[in-house]
Amino acid sequence: MGSELYFTKDHELVRKAVRDFVNREINPYVDEWEAQGIAPLHDLFKKMGDLGFLGIRFPEKYGGEGLDYWYETVVMEELARIYCGGIPMAVAVQMSMATPAIHEFGSEYLKETYLKPALKGDMVSAIAVTEPDAGSDVAAIKTFARKDGNAYVLNGSKTYITNGTQADFLTLLARTSEEPGYHSFSLFVVPTHLPGFHISKKLDKMGMRSSDTAELYFDDMRIPAENLIGSEGQGFIHQMMQFQHERFAVLPLTYVSAREIIDETVAYLKGRIVFGKPLIKKQVLRHRLAEWLSGIECLKQLTYHIVRMKMAGQDVSKEISMGKLFGGNLINKIMDGCLQMHGGMGFMNEMRVSRAFRDSRLMSIGAGASEVMSDVIAKLEGY
Amino acid sequence: MATGQKNSFDKYFTKAHQQLRMAIREVIKKEVLPNINDWEEAGEFPAEFYPLFGELGFLGIGYSEEVGGTGGDIFDVIVANEELMRSGSGGFAAGIGSLNIALPPIIKNGNARQIERFVKPVFQGRRIAALGITEPGGGSDVANIRTTALREGDCYVVNGSKTFITSGVRADQLTCAVRTGGPGARGISFLVIEKETPGYAVGKSLKKTGWWASDTAELFFDNCRVPADNLIGDENTGFSIIMENFQMERLQLCVMANMTAQMALEESLKYTREREAFGRPLTGFQVTRHKLADMATLVDVSREYTYRVAAKMNAGVDQIREVSMAKNFACSVSDRVTYDAVQLFGGYGYMREYLVERLYRDNRVLSIGGGTTEIMKEIISKLI
Secondary structure, eight states: OOGGGTOOHHHHHHHHHHHHHIIIIIGGGHHHHHHHTOOOHHHHHHHHHHTTOTTTTSOGGGTOOOOOHHHHHHHHHHHTTSSSSHHHHHHHIIIIISSHHHHHHOOHHHIIIIIHHHHHTSSOEEEEOOBTTBSSOGGGOOOEEEEETTEEEEEEEEEEEETTTTOSEEEEEEESOOSSSTTSEEEEEEETTSTTEEEEEEOOBSSOTTSOEEEEEEEEEEEEGGGEESSTTOHHHHHHHHHHHHHHHHHHHHHHHHHHHHHHHHHHHHHOEETTEEGGGOHHHHHHHHHHHHHHHHHHHHHHHHHHHHHTTOOOHHHHHHHHHHHHHHHHHHHHHHHHHTGGGGGBTTSHHHHHHHHHGGGGTTTSOHHHHHHHHHHHTTO | OOHHHHHHTTTTSOHHHHHHHHHHHHHIIIIITTTHHHHHHHTSOOTTHHHHHHHTTOTTBTSOGGGTOOBOOHHHHHHHHHHHHTTSOHHHHHHHTTHHHHSHHHHHHOOHHHIIIIIHHHHTTSSOEEEEOOBTTBSSOGGGOOOEEEEETTEEEEEEEEEEEETTTTOSEEEEEEEOSSSSGGGEEEEEEETTSTTEEEEEEOOBSSOTTSOEEEEEEEEEEEEGGGEESSTTOHHHHHHHHHHHHHHHHHHHHHHHHHHHHHHHHHHHHHOEETTEEGGGSHHHHHHHHHHHHHHHHHHHHHHHHHHHHHTTOOOHHHHHHHHHHHHHHHHHHHHHHHHHHGGGGGBTTSHHHHHHHHHTTTTTTTSOHHHHHHHHHHHO
């Protein structure tokens, strides 16, 4: 309710198009992709690119649709209806994690060569920041790009790279100086077909099974100097900006997928007769559901508030961090509780709730752990 | 303080308990730990463990020698449970331990012939036993089971199905709750149904969030003719047998929850001391230290309460209320501690190669199986 305050008929047309696509082209295949541990992203992204979903909020000049953040929110809300977390995550990488920095800071060459094909679905992208010894502590990364003539020579490794086994290019953060401080990093577009690129292994995860995650390493890999995004030494700052898009994308995915699982749980509770009455009539369960729905509504309204701030050109770092922190805790609580309401059935893989329970555990870890969000909020409050 | 006095604090476990603990730990370390990851992936552990553990006397711990057991008290059972959990696999512990829920109804209510046939071979590891209560249409609502057993001459004809049966794929015999009388709690009896009985069918091994090394099955009975001799105790007294059996099962679930939390805590302590971020180990952050302190406090309190309840059960004191409280408390502790452990490990905690990832998944069933948290609260509310 109340969504008509923000969404017009045109938004609803996009919503319907994405929903139809999800129902037709994604949901029937999710079980298969979950079992295989990977999804055919080149094929899927091509279809989504053709329909204009991937570039919904990017300029038409670079293969986008030139629409605003409300449309992006609509697309994310509908992707959250996919029967797993892995595919929405893979798409969010393409739309909100690996491409925004190229758009905001990249040269015309990079936009033409990488952004445009990514938004059209002709290339699969990945974001490469985390390293085995540098997760939340981004500044601890060791991967080094040494300038050598008109190239950078890349050495090091990255881990937890979503889409990492099939990406055509990585948006990668590397050190370009040994100096301490935040001006020793640069952001690059790293095409994975160049020599020196290696996939160490595909990682085996608790959830998000349909999304491939890789550990990568770079052995004297020569990257053309023109693949530097923005200017040298600005990479850390560029990436912090890019993180805001990444973390924003998580918000609609959280409140819609949580609502989906609640709806499914309610349907189960209505049909399940225990001690002579449907479980939905149990007061304790009704109150639990009411509390979760209140949390979901708060997160949704905060998200819409953030979109309004973004539209007004305001800085939303604090609000996004608060949404991510709140949402990460909320979704874990809801998925755990919904599984509990299914009893023994909830522990069985055939139930969507058991997958949602495993998938959602990542939400308070990935894209900046809850602890990092708390640190950011405290810092922005001036503590 | 004198040493003698110090020992008096440790009264739950004697030297004999300690020796048993070391013996089991040694076997787990040597025979189980090197392979457990493979068995988890494969969805079962080798069946040879039943005769092996039978020969070592591990399967009969806590049961009298008269019925083929190894002897020992409730703390021997706890020791065995704790050390099986050291395999790092709740599925292994649950699978090898399914006899602990399947045999007590027979031991307490069965006749000499039944003990000979259905109890002793299980302790020897020659037969695998499972307990069958839950049905697709009814989990917590035990009094409403629908599987029927109609008396026909010297047989009961059984029709219906059971689900979530631990060791159900491999079980040679099922201690099965059936309806022999009218509706409700007073129409339930226990039959031992053997795998070879015509009409007994095993569904596929169920895929689960955790407990992968344990086989869990749905079982079907289609005009299964079970000898009337296999009736355990008197007809229509099954409900009280179920309720009595639940007490030990719940105590063992407490132990599983406490051990799951204990291992998650140990892993977290090790990791946070080694892992550096922002130039210092994770333990250099106050929030981490306080989180670890909370985890350790909860684990200690829960374990001590479980031991206290166990000591009273050992002395024959009724503990229905207390063991229900202990289960809820232990599970809430293990829920929180395993969640926090994964959080402390960050991305690594989400990867299958790390123990905390499995502990998190395995833990999830503990507040569901053996009576859900909600059912425990219903019981507690009636007894306070």
